[in-house]
Amino acid sequence: MTDAIIAEGLTRIFNGTVKAVDEVSFSVKQGEVYGFLGPNGAGKTTTLSMLTAVLGPTAGRATVDGLDVVEHPQDLKQRIGLVFQESTADQDLTGRENLELAAALFGVPLRETPKRVQELLGRLALADSAERLVKTYSGGMRRRLELAVGIIHSPKVLFLDEPTLGLDPQGRAGFWKIISELRKETGMTVFLTTHYLDEADGICDRIAIIDHGKIVATGTPSELKDRVGGDVVTVRPLGNASALEPALRALPGVTAVSFVDGAFRVKCPSGDALIPKAVGAATNLGIALAGVSLRRPSLDEVFLEFTGREFREDEGPTATDRAVFLSRFQDARRGRR
Amino acid sequence: MNVRRWGALTRRELLKISRNPAAIATSLMLPILYLLLFGQGFNFTSSLNALPPDQRTQALNSLLLGAPDYFSYFAAGMVGFVCVTATLFVGANVIFDKLFGSLKRTAASPATATDIFGSRLVAGSIQPVALAFLVLGLAILLGNVGLAGLHVTGGMTVVGAVEIVVAILLLSLMFASLFLALGFTIEQPQTYFALVNAINLPVLLTSAALYPWGAMPAWLQGIASYNPITLAVEVLRINLFGGAFYPDAAWVYLLGLIGWAAAMFAIATILTQRALAPKV
Numbered sequence: 001m002t003d004a005i006i007a008e009g010l011t012r013i014f015n016g017t018v019k020a021v022d023e024v025s026f027s028v029k030q031g032e033v034y035g036f037l038g039p040n041g042a043g044k045t046t047t048l049s050m051l052t053a054v055l056g057p058t059a060g061r062a063t064v065d066g067l068d069v070v071e072h073p074q075d076l077k078q079r080i081g082l083v084f085q086e087s088t089a090d091q092d093l094t095g096r097e098n099l100e101l102a103a104a105l106f107g108v109p110l111r112e113t114p115k116r117v118q119e120l121l122g123r124l125a126l127a128d129s130a131e132r133l134v135k136t137y138s139g140g141m142r143r144r145l146e147l148a149v150g151i152i153h154s155p156k157v158l159f160l161d162e163p164t165l166g167l168d169p170q171g172r173a174g175f176w177k178i179i180s181e182l183r184k185e186t187g188m189t190v191f192l193t194t195h196y197l198d199e200a201d202g203i204c205d206r207i208a209i210i211d212h213g214k215i216v217a218t219g220t221p222s223e224l225k226d227r228v229g230g231d232v233v234t235v236r237p238l239g240n241a242s243a244l245e246p247a248l249r250a251l252p253g254v255t256a257v258s259f260v261d262g263a264f265r266v267k268c269p270s271g272d273a274l275i276p277k278a279v280g281a282a283t284n285l286g287i288a289l290a291g292v293s294l295r296r297p298s299l300d301e302v303f304l305e306f307t308g309r310e311f312r313e314d315e316g317p318t319a320t321d322r323a324v325f326l327s328r329f330q331d332a333r334r335g336r337r
Numbered sequence: 338m339n340v341r342r343w344g345a346l347t348r349r350e351l352l353k354i355s356r357n358p359a360a361i362a363t364s365l366m367l368p369i370l371y372l373l374l375f376g377q378g379f380n381f382t383s384s385l386n387a388l389p390p391d392q393r394t395q396a397l398n399s400l401l402l403g404a405p406d407y408f409s410y411f412a413a414g415m416v417g418f419v420c421v422t423a424t425l426f427v428g429a430n431v432i433f434d435k436l437f438g439s440l441k442r443t444a445a446s447p448a449t450a451t452d453i454f455g456s457r458l459v460a461g462s463i464q465p466v467a468l469a470f471l472v473l474g475l476a477i478l479l480g481n482v483g484l485a486g487l488h489v490t491g492g493m494t495v496v497g498a499v500e501i502v503v504a505i506l507l508l509s510l511m512f513a514s515l516f517l518a519l520g521f522t523i524e525q526p527q528t529y530f531a532l533v534n535a536i537n538l539p540v541l542l543t544s545a546a547l548y549p550w551g552a553m554p555a556w557l558q559g560i561a562s563y564n565p566i567t568l569a570v571e572v573l574r575i576n577l578f579g580g581a582f583y584p585d586a587a588w589v590y591l592l593g594l595i596g597w598a599a600a601m602f603a604i605a606t607i608l609t610q611r612a613l614a615p616k617v
Contacts, residue, residue: 054445056617073615078447088442090349092356097349104345105446133356149442 002066003027004157004189005034005051009060012046020046022213023060028191028206033183035204036193037299043213044193045085048161051191052082065156078107081155081188085162087142088149091135095126095145098134099152106153120148124178140171147175151182158182160192164199172196176203197299207299209306216306225297228305229255231271232295235278236263238288247281260304271295342452343459346443350460353430361468364423368415368472372479376415380485382407400551403580407549408485412476413577414546417570419472420465420508421540425533427461428516432526450613454517454606461513462506469505491579500587504572507594511565511601518605521612546570565597 005028012021021043028034036044049055051062053073062069067076089098096117103113121127124144129137134145143163150158160179164172176199183190194200200207201221208218217224237244248266249257251274256267268274271294282289295301303309354360383406385393397404404410434440443453473487480486491497516533523529541547543557544566553561561567568590574580575587 052445053615054441056615074447074449077445082445084438084441084445086438088438090353090439091437092353093349097352101345101349102442102446104341105443105448107339107341107447110341 002030004030004032005062005064005191007047007051007060007062010047010050010057010062011059012043012050012055013058019213021050021057024210024213024215025060026208026215026218028189030189031183031187032205033179033190033192033203035200035207036191036210037195037197037200037207037303038193038210039195042210044195044210045161046213047210048159048191048193052080052159053077078153079156081150081153081158083146083150083158083160083163085165087134087146089134089142089145092133094131094133095121095137095141096130098145099148102149102152108153116152120152124148139166140168140174143167143171143175144178147178154186155188157189157191160190162193162195164194164196172199179203197303201299209303211307217302221299224299224302228297228301229267230269230297231267231274232297232301233266233268233271233274233278234263234291234293234295235266235282236290236292237282238290241282241285241287243285244282244287247285248278251277251281260309265304339448339452342448343456346448346452346456347460350427350430350457351463354426354460354464357426360426361423361464364419364426364465365468365471367422368419369475371415371418372412372472372476376408376411376476377485379411380406380408383485398580400549402550402574402578404574404578405488405490406485408476409487409490409578410549410574411547412473412487413573414544414566414570415476416469416473416505416573417508417544417546417566418541419468420505420569421512421537421566423465423468424461424509424512424516425537427457427513428518428520428533429526429529431457431517431520432523432529435524436526444613450610451606453613454521454609457517458510458513458602458605461517462509465509465513466502466505469509487577489577491575491577493576497576497587500572500591501576503591504569504587504594507591507598508565508569511594511598514598514601514605518601518608521605521609540564540566544570563593565594568593568597 005026007027008025010021010024011019013019024043024047036047038044046055050057051064051069053069053076056070064076065079067079069076090101093101099117099120100113103117108116118127121130124147126141126144126148129141134142137145147163150160164175167175179190180203182188192204204221206218206220207224208215209224210216217227219227235244235248245257245259245264248254248264251266253268253270253274254266255269258265266274266278275292275294279289279292382397382401385396388396397406401407401410404413431440440453476487477489478486480488515536519529519532523532543560544564545553545561546566548557548561550558572587572590
């Protein structure tokens, strides 16, 4: 059985200079839920757009359900479902009319359309609001309608682009429950992009972490967490404390120490046991601490491990950017003195 | 081409148009204001009533190509103009569909660019025909409520009525193609409306919709005789009043309109295909 999605050296350059996706290669097995995880601007949506024949690749090739995305865009669009990150339903049409339109566009047989539309409206808890114009729908209802439109023709591969963006936790949980059920029933392949780590962790069979247009790591969520190697204790000193680093490194069980965003990240098999030792080391050196925290391996840690920066900082300057800025600022102040 | 997709997309367009009464009111507002204000105030031919009948007829023939009075002549022009104001929203809808994402959805479906463009063109050309007849009806009605109104003096035939419908349809098709081409290529509503305004008035003012034919300078007559609004309006005038500037044969005008519609359709098709093709 061939893989549901195969991408080989997929590249997209915008305006001749901006490399949004840089030679990305991966494959997704039939029936698998595959997550593309990365911060905004990492190239997730660009990759998804190329896989769904919305955007042409600059280089490389990709097949979805055995069809080349460049050579057979029309056939491809027939076989896949696509849920965009924004609402694309017609505001001036009712929920039912939107679904009927989608059924016609995706070639659901005319005779089966009313039944299929009603079935999806019921399943996605939209039956009571089916005759209301979409502009009166709440955010959660719109998301569910988007999903209904995306799966109206029972696609073999479903693409979800940040499908739960802007939903409350309850709405997100409900959305993923429906996806899980559908997947169990139909065995469809799901390719999703997200920047919610917990979502990727909970729903994906495999994850690719993408940053600056490149895949930096792939694996199952637990494989990726294993690669981080144990707990991470973050020791945040008050002021300059470079002397603390060798002391931390010397503590028993410590496998690595790095300095990120004003704090030492200390990796070790058992964080609980390390905390008192780390505090002791700082006290011995006369270094005051602002705080100490323990993190179990999570995808947050995975992201930090493979990209060198905190996941939630994706919208601002990176930790490195800030460190560079800060050191220059301090240099300048010292120079003035 | 897929008939079901066309049907579904055309239905969508018509549903959207019918649920937006403000757009319909806006497209009717300008022609109706013209009829109620400009037409009433400018109906100068009533001053010719003092002339002896044969002189009066001669004056009307040379100035208005046989229309019984200026208002009637001008009202036929407004029926043509409503095709412009009504098709304008077809292009605007494309831009709003881009902004609100629904065009993205359709473009990601198996629907082809031809399906997407064609269904909008069909919906966009049908609606102005209804509005044109509404304006025509209103112009006739005004004459019955003590205001200047449109007087049908020619011998209207069934063929004549069909010619009028075809002329309005062709004119709407041409402008719908033009505005759709703009809608698919322009991203910002403000750019679109600025451009539409820059097109609207010059097209109206270089046509024979407003001006008495006999009073136009020769150079303007030259331009106006190729203007698509003139061509459609003349088909109306031949049938309503029995006169036109060109030998009284509607088919000449209809042929001209077919040419305009075909040219604009071709340009719009190319631009739309390009706009809807996967971005490379």
